[in-house]
Amino acid sequence: MxxxxxxxxxxxxxxxxxxxxxxxxxxxxxDIVPASIDPQDGVSSKDVPIVPETGVSARIFIPSSVKPSQKLPLVVYFHGGGFFMGSPFCSEYHNYVTSLVSEANVVAVSVDYRLAPEHLIPIAYEDSWAALRWVASHCSGEGPEAWLKDYADFQRVFLVGDSAGGNIVHNMAVQAATEDLSGVKLLGICLIQPFFGRKDGHVDKCWLFVSPTSRFDDPRINPAVDSRLSRLGCSRVLTFLAEKDNLRERELFFCETLKSSGWGGELVIVETEGEDHAFQLFNQKSERALALMNRLVSFINQDKDASM
Incomplete structure (x- = not known):
């Protein structure tokens, strides 16, 4: 060599x-954790193709408590990893989504979008939108996936993602405001330590690696230049920050930009003291990671809890 x-x-x-x-x-x-029935939570998972021609797929989860004909909130999860690593099938994300499904009593679709540098931006966004369109295709009782047709409530849909996945969540919600997801009611989105550009509009080498032709005024990484932001396709946004995260100032910039955009929804910001980026993945049973999970579960079940 x-x-x-x-x-x-x-x-x-x-x-x-x-x-x-x-x-x-x-x-x-x-690494790959096989889809199965989790021995601790009883959560069942299986892998399904979404776009066989490109290899885009997803892992679907249902809780052990689900009953025939019961409709549960639907969470679509987008993993992090800088757009160049990560997978719904690896231990960190499989375990995290399993816990979320068990704690929140939801159906979840964890999306496996294609990664850079083999597949540069905008492929990750195109794959993610294709996955949402595939999910929406089940609204009227059609579509190929029985778990979605049988158990998902398409009037209670949430998008959740961390890091690069949080960026994807934001961009999917913006796209949902201008393109059709007929039959889907997007109640809220959750961005866990999302990846954006800096307040001065500049971006780092990670973004330029996955999007080498990008400019600093790309709305996908700089929400301040996105004219669609005020029409964000949901009424509630939850953003998690971590005190020691080097992306923290960028995350605050996103929150400031959203609040000043004219969007009329509710923005909640939760910061975890003493923690770094992605701490909730790498130490999932820690007190602070469990507190983050509990806050996320409460966000998803807010409407249900209010009606009880």
Missing amino acids: SSGDSEIAHEFHPYFRAYKDGRVERFFGS
Whole structure:
């Protein structure tokens, strides 16, 4: 192997490395937990194709408590990983969504969008929108997936994502305001430590790695230049911050931008002290991670709890 073959083009230590010869090494999100019935929570999961031609797929979860003909809120989850790593099938995300389904008593669809650099932006957004359209295709009792037809309440839909997945959630909610998701009522979105550009409009090398032709005025990474923001396709937004997260100021910038956009919904900001980016994934049983989960569960079940 020549020295040029081993030259690093991009590194996100200790999780990811890409070489200039096109090789990629992913040290996070590449393990696979088989879909099954979880022995602790009794949550059932299975993998389904969404767009067979491109390989876009999802892992679907239902709680053990679901009864025949019972309709539960539907959560569509988008994983993080900088757009270049992560998977619904890896242990961190499989376990996290399993816990969310068990605690919130919801149906969940965890989306497996294609990753950079093999598939550069905007592929991740296009795959995510295709997944939402596929979910919406089940609203009228049609569509191929029985679990969605039998158990999902399409009038109580939430989008949830962390890091890059939080960015995708925001962009999907914006797109839902201008494009048709007929039959779906998007009640709220939750952004967990979302990935955006800086307040000055500049972006970092991670974004330029996954979107090399992007400019600093790209509305996908800089919500301040998105004219559609005031029409965000939901009435409630929950944003989680972490005190030690180096993306914290960008997340606050997103919140400030949304509040000043003219959007008339409810924005709630929850900050966890003493924690860093993605702490809820890497130490899921910690007190602070459980507190975050409890707040997310409350957000999803807010309407139900108010009616009890």
